[in-house]
Amino acid sequence: MLQLPECLLGHISYEEFLRDYWQKKPLFIKNAIPNFESPIDEHELAGMALEEQVESRLVMEKGPNGENWHLENGPFEESRFSTLPKSHWTLLVQAVDHYVPEVAALMEAFDFIPSWRVDDIMISFAPKEGSVGPHLDYYDVFLLQAQGTRRWQLGGFADDNTPIVEGVPLRILREFDVEEEFVCEPGDLLYLPPQLAHYGVSQTDDCMTWSVGFRAPSADEIVTSLADYIGEKMCEDDRYGDPDLELQSYNSQIGPDAIARVKTLVLEKLNDDETINAWFGRYMTQPKYMDQLIPSEETVSESNLSENLASGAVLNLTEGSRLAFSDTESGFILFADGEGYPIEAQDKDAIMHLCEQKHLTSHELFSPLHKTIVNLTELVNRGTLYLSD
Ligand code: SIN
Ligand code: CO
DSSP: OOOOOSOTTTTSOHHHHHHHTTTTOOEEETTSSTTOOOSSOHHHHHHHTTSTTSOEEEEEESOTTSOSEEEEESOOOGGGGGGOOSSSEEEEESOGGGTOHHHHGGGGGGTTSOGGGEEEEEEEEEOTTOOOOSBOOSSOEEEEEEESOEEEEEEEEOOTTSOBOTTSSSOOBSOOOOOEEEEEOTTOEEEEOTTEEEEEEEOSTTEEEEEEEEOOOOHHHHHHHHHHHHHHHOOTTOOOOOTTOOOOSSTTOOOHHHHHHHHHHHHHHHOOHHHHHHHHHHHHTSOSSGGGOOOOSSOOOHHHHHHHHHTTOEEEEOTTOOEEEEEETTEEEEEETTEEEEEOGGGHHHHHHHHHHSEEOTTTOSOTTSHHHHHHHHHHHHTSEEEEO
16 A cells, blocks of 8 residues: 655645746655555556557667667567667556556645646656656656656756757757756655756666656647537527628728627637636546546446445546536536536535545435436446446
């Protein structure tokens, strides 16, 4: 069992961290999780990389054909791992928390950040000198040293225009000026804000690093997704209109009057808090991998679920599934794996309990035969929730 400390950030309080470090500057916490022992070893990690549905990568410095950097995407054949060199490679497996509950347990230590900001836990394994090169990521990351030792060198902030090494399958920074250096041992934690250049190199033959990554959609993704969501709700007769049209000097000119009309229409559609709220909750709870949401084998009925709960069964959140809620003047919404469910006031506390604790029993449900049970039944059938004894 993972023993989590009272405060993950040592003598830095969560308030202080959010104010001074989050999205601003790096923080190294020596021995953040005392006596940390990885619940997963490199053989299990390699085993996961054989699976079709698991996203994995192998990065080698000096590839088999003499190239400077080499990238292979999984799934891998078991034999691939017996032909690797002694050093200079890294195996990276994405979303290990979705498959290994003991790894997912670490997420509890990050409850000072909204859960819908979390993306996944990626785990890397490397022998001596293994690294993915100096690079930047566009999201916040907490790097927990799980096993062995890794030297982290940090540079300054970089962006899309920072020169990268040409002709390699990875985005590796061409110039990297070291500003800080940390040697991470098991239990040490390093927080990096987005776009801070970093370069981690394994110092031992058993280096395992866990990356707790956060979700931050790009402006492009936000605008595109919101527009799609709003667009689906529009009807055909809601369109550009110009009853104020005046005679134009140039028949083919698009004038400021036309732009003003279309801008009014766009802003009217976009500038609605209720719609943005309904879309954002759905968007931020979309599963990382849609095909991981597996509908329950047997369809459960509402009465069936009520009976099960009444006789002591527990509803649990499936690993990799995502929940959030919003509570505004226009009502309470449960967001689950990309969908939104309006919840009756009497079941609000129960649903908040489900979102926070990731499980629910009949004790928390005020009236199990109300509309909420319809929503919960749907969530069981979709695969977001599952029943256990
Ligand atoms: C690693 O674990 O080797 C790389 C993690 C990172 O730099 O994002
Ligand atoms: Co990185």
